[in-house]
Amino acid sequence: MLFNRHKTEMPTPDQALGGRAEPWFTLPEKHAVLGSPLVTDDVPAGFEVALFGLGCFWGAEEVFWKMPGVWSTSVGYAGGFTPYPSYEEVCSGRTGHTEAVRVVFDPTKVTYGDLVKAFYTFHDPTQGMRQGNDVGTQYRSAIYVFSPEQEKVARDLTAAYEPVIKERGYGPITTEIKPAETYYYAEPLHQQYLHHNPHGYRCHSATGVPFPAGV
Numbered sequence: 001m002l003f004n005r006h007k008t009e010m011p012t013p014d015q016a017l018g019g020r021a022e023p024w025f026t027l028p029e030k031h032a033v034l035g036s037p038l039v040t041d042d043v044p045a046g047f048e049v050a051l052f053g054l055g056c057f058w059g060a061e062e063v064f065w066k067m068p069g070v071w072s073t074s075v076g077y078a079g080g081f082t083p084y085p086s087y088e089e090v091c092s093g094r095t096g097h098t099e100a101v102r103v104v105f106d107p108t109k110v111t112y113g114d115l116v117k118a119f120y121t122f123h124d125p126t127q128g129m130r131q132g133n134d135v136g137t138q139y140r141s142a143i144y145v146f147s148p149e150q151e152k153v154a155r156d157l158t159a160a161y162e163p164v165i166k167e168r169g170y171g172p173i174t175t176e177i178k179p180a181e182t183y184y185y186a187e188p189l190h191q192q193y194l195h196h197n198p199h200g201y202r203c204h205s206a207t208g209v210p211f212p213a214g215v
Helices: 003-009 056-066 087-090 112-122 148-167
Strands: 049-054 070-078 098-105 142-146 176-179
Touching: 003 142, 049 056, 049 112, 056 070, 056 112, 070 087, 098 112, 098 142, 142 148, 148 176
Parallel strands: 142 176
Antiparallel strands: 049 098, 049 142, 070 098
16 A cells, blocks of 8 residues: 555655656657657647547557547657656656657547547546556546647536536546646557557556537
């Protein structure tokens, strides 16, 4: 219990691990499923970026790469303090990061709102610092926004979804919504993990609660 309690408490910047000054591994050039660039710091003109945390990033990434209009996805670490962390460091609870999925999409084919709806319906956004049996700050629910427009969509959809999920017996939504800061790519073995390991761990406890009609 003491171990779990430590892992569910966010560290302060002073408590966080020091990390590294630069990346310490090389990523593949191409997305293993979509064939697009994996590292997408420069996105095509007219495309947008979304960033979500919804528990273990293996299964979360798979949800988004299957959506029409999504050009590329990657997994990494966001929302914390430690620069260029390792997976083991993030799992220690001492970086402040959550496991995140970065989504590059064509807004003429899929809207940001569509992505937010998929985010909410694929996991349980009411569990705080956990997702199912996975416990710790790195499994918290989060939406990191890149513009005021994204923030408005995220907050409006959250407000619309919360009473619906409460009617099904769930508690309040605990999703963290705040501006995106630095995103650190995860190690190569985590990228498109379920493509390379199709029988791998799918850990999400989706509620199965749909969005209300017309939202």
